[in-house]
Amino acid sequence: MSCNYIYPAKYDNIKIVIEKTFWFTKVINGDHVDLKDDPDYSGRVEYNCTKTFCSLKIFNVSQTDSKEYKFRIITNHPGGKYTGSTGVSLYVRDPQVKVNRLNNPIRIQLTCHTDCQLDPPVSYVWLEDGKANKESNNNLVLSSFNTTHRYQCAIRGHEDVPSPAVYAPQTIALSVTPSETVEGSKVTLTCSSDANPAANYTWYRGKVDKLLESNKNLTFDSIKSMDSGQYYCTAINKMGQNTSRVNVDVKYAPRSPSVSQSPSGDIVVGSSVTLTCSSDANPAANYTWYKEGEKAQKDSGEKFTITNIQNEHSGNYYCKVQNKIGHHNTSVSVTVVAGQPMSTITCRLALLILISMLVLITFRRTLKTMKKNTKLSDPVEMMEMRNAIEITE
Missing domain, CATH: 2.60.40 (Immunoglobulin-like)
Structure with a gap:
């Protein structure tokens, strides 16, 4: 397509000079977009302009090129920008x-x-x-x-310009926005596929057993940790279908941790105690231990053990559970009590054993004496019975 134009040599005492000529189909924010700068025509257009003539050639024409094309000139005059009152209408037809x-x-x-x-x-x-x-x-x-x-x-005879191909959905592209999924945020899963005719999309949770959405996008306004899992998207048109999946891993801050003490109860001086902290978090949390009133960290890890415990170890200890999403604290109180010296315990145990032995010996001697006395008393009783009988006679 081509355009011829004329312009005055001089206007308002200004010698007119053509600064730019181009073809366009779009006007964006008042600016006329040169076809050579239009992404839809990148590398597909060619101008042939000489003096007051300019032609446009479009390569690899498709039906989307069916538009009205206009020509524009820009001069050095402040108001010297002109567009042809009518353009050239192009209608593209193919099978x-x-x-x-x-x-x-x-x-x-x-x-x-x-x-x-x-x-x-x-x-x-x-x-x-x-x-x-x-x-x-x-x-x-x-x-x-x-x-x-x-x-x-x-x-036939025009095999060089065949129709656009029709085919079932090809490889499906799945995306999660934002790429890092944090609990409470808005998350969108997007499904797309190369297909002609255009595909329709359906979303499922798990092993294609629960229909969630019949749309290209699946959106969670405020995603929860329970929404983690496998999501399947099926793209289907009249030629066929294809299914792909994406994993959603919802990150969340540590839940309220639980803390335990072993052994429980009061701890005797010189013994040991182990404090254990646990919390559900994604990603996995880091654990640090502190004692109330002290700035320095006591230990790291889920378990904190104090050996040879002393009175100064009494107090409140707290566990800080943290990942990149957030953190949570919880505390436990450790009470240390005085214990008996080992020498005292040994003496008391020996005394108890000695007393038990004395009681046993005394009991055995008493038992022997009772048996002996019983044997000596038998002849006396027999003599008394005989004397009683003789008197009676």
Whole structure:
């Protein structure tokens, strides 16, 4: 397409000089976008301008190029910017494939059509993955659903401009925004796939057993830790379907920690005690121990052991649980009591054993005496009985 233009040599006592000429289709914020700077035409346009003539050539034309194209000149005059009152309208037509899904059994019918006015008879060519198929009419029936092939049609004699290919959804791209998922934040899962016709999307939780959303995006306004897990997205069109999955790992600050003491209760001077701290967190938390009133860290790790404990070890100890999301503290009180010296315990134990032995010896002697006395008293009783009998006689 081309444009011819004229302009005055001089205007308002200013000699007119053409500073720029270009073609455009867009005006953004009042600025006319040169086609050479338009991403939609990058590397596809060429100007041929001489004096008051300028032509535009577009390469690799597609239906999306069906637009009105206008020409603009910019001069050195403050008000010397002009656009042609009418542009050039371009209509691009190419063959299109219509996809229809048949049932009983499931098959796919492809129909080739074009808006171009062609003289009959019209003959068609079908291409499978870029290679010509034997079919030559405008209908092609595929015996299977979810095919992995790409199909195009063309008007015979114009095989160099085939229709856009139709195909089932190809590799699915899944994304999680933001990439680091923190509990309480807004999180969006996005599913996209290269497919023609355009695919529809469905989201599932777990092993494709719970439908969550029939949309390209799955959004959590305030995600929770229980939302962690595998999410599946299925992309489907009339040519077939494809499924992919993404893992959602929700990060959260440490929960309120629990702390325990072993052994429990009061701790005797000279013995040992172990304090244990635990908390649920993602990522895993770090543990540090402090004693109330002291700035220096006492220990790190889930367990803190004090050996040969003394009275000065009494007091409140607290455990700080922290990950990059947040932190939490909890405390435990340790009470130290005085114990008995080992020498005293040994003496008391020896005295108890001695007393027990004396009691046992005394008991045995008493038992022997009782038995002996019983044996000596038997003859006396017999004599007394005999004397009683003689008197009676």
